[in-house]
Amino acid sequence: MRIGLGGRPARWLHHRALPAGLTFTLLVTVTACRPQLPPPGAPTSWPATSARHWQWQWQVAGVLDPDVEADVFVLDPVDTTAAETAQLRSRSRRLVCQVHIGSVHPADPDASRYPAQVRGATVARTGRIWLDVRRWDALRPVLADRFRLCRGKGFGAVVFADADGYDKHSGFALEFDHQLQFNRRVAALARSLDLSPGLLGDLPQVAALAPDFDFAVNEECVRLRQCEKLLPFADAGKPVFHVEYTGATTDFCVTSIGYGFASIRKHRTLDAWRLPCPSP
Template sequence: MNWSHVTSSRRVRRGLRACVAACIALVVPAIVGVASASAVWVPRPGTTWQWDIIENVPEPFLPVQMYDVDLEQAVPSETRIPVTLGGRTTVVTWRAGQNAGIVDRLHRAGKIAICYLDTGAYETYRPDAALFPGTPGWRRGDPSSDVILNDTGWNDEYWLDIRPGQWQKFAPIMWARLDLAKRIGCDGVEPDQNNPWRNVPDDFPLTLAHQKAWYLKVAEQAHLRDLSVGMKNAPEEEVTDADTVRAFDWNLNEECFVYEECDTLEQFIDAGKAVFNTEFTDVWVAERRTSRYADPLVLRRTVCALAARRDRYGRLTYLSRFSILIKTEVPDDPYYTC
């Protein structure tokens, strides 16, 4: 998503869908993710980072090992990327972004450059938006809207139908975005919005098995381009499991502390892979019904204390090895960590 297009509040629905049993029963297609290529970046637990996916990232850079920046804003100069969809090739022009050249500058500063992009959502304002088939808003039986679903809660952004048999209608557009990331020198990618299961209409026939299969496909495509790739969100145990932990090089999670759903992420720590966690002040205010968490310093004390809790034997847990950031609603300049 383009963070200049954000709404004033998050509207992502957190309730569980009624189809859990059916989801578990389905067999995930045999695309179980490839193991991380040896050439790609696989960060260890505790790797330091900054998440700044806005225009005009401040410099000089912070003393961290990795920066996560927006792909479109990082394009250094006008770049043309071909997209072949339905047997027809279209060349998409990506113009220089407001952080033009930032990937090279990060490399000169000795940092890893991760590039943020959506792979599971349609954004009306991206240069490749005209290539997506259909119109927003799923209506049962309407073939014109069988790919672009309901809005994600962010302005001008809509979930995509990631079911097998449907994603082929738009996936080449996303793979071309990975080509762009490779072309401009990103070390890896943060693919977002691949987890529509909790957020589409209850009667839409999407399952957790579909979601897991799509995650694995995204990881596979990133590795085909020698890009490091992180698994974003989807803490459900049917999705974050041995297959996805093996397929992805790291994890990026939003808000697992406030929603008390960090448990499945221990698998990444056990595998020697970093978990980059961010907790947002506005979400804590809404969920805990108190304005005290609007102060990022208060929230930092709270979250860092949770991460530092010890088990019954007096030992620190896997939570202490998370790479934690405290942010306001938009992942931007403020930098608060444990």
């Protein structure tokens, strides 16, 4: 079994309800404002006029729920089938595949393709192994095939997980600039394969990397008081998909919507359950 972000398992990767009339109004408004989805084979577009209005879902555990009222789905590209992505695209959902670019888990289908010399320290909590991002020659072919898997299943965007090994005990003497160059190279690789690149985490490098990426995914910036670090994306009209795992939506939504983020509350396991913040 693979272990995902926050220690949750993943393969390869009491609240008050809104009144029925208000819920219907919100759904109609969101649907009416939803921009046209690019055809298969084209990277996902993110119109700046919609940046503050996306509703999103992040699910990498459990049986996929295609009926969630969300415009954007972040999913595992191995566990998600082509039939499921086709169903979601038929409903004009934007699909983002989550790919670990800076680490590998022994249970990953392509784990054997990473040579021993690029494998570093193992994260005890997750079992994932950090990779030497300075070895572009060894990592590029594997990442390219991971991105082709995403593209072949109908995803139009990819979000990079574990893009911050320089800031962890990776087992390598990685520096800020090593990671910066690697992340930019991977973003360019994704674009060459018709995928829109997104950045998960790596907040210390956001100011430098925001021009190279189309969107960001963030965990718990309200709780950690780090949301201002994501402003280079929001100020550029690029969506920030934000999740909190604790606290009431009535508390953190005020902050995250103020920053212009699309926010939800999730279980740390990232199953189908979610509580969204209302669109501004």
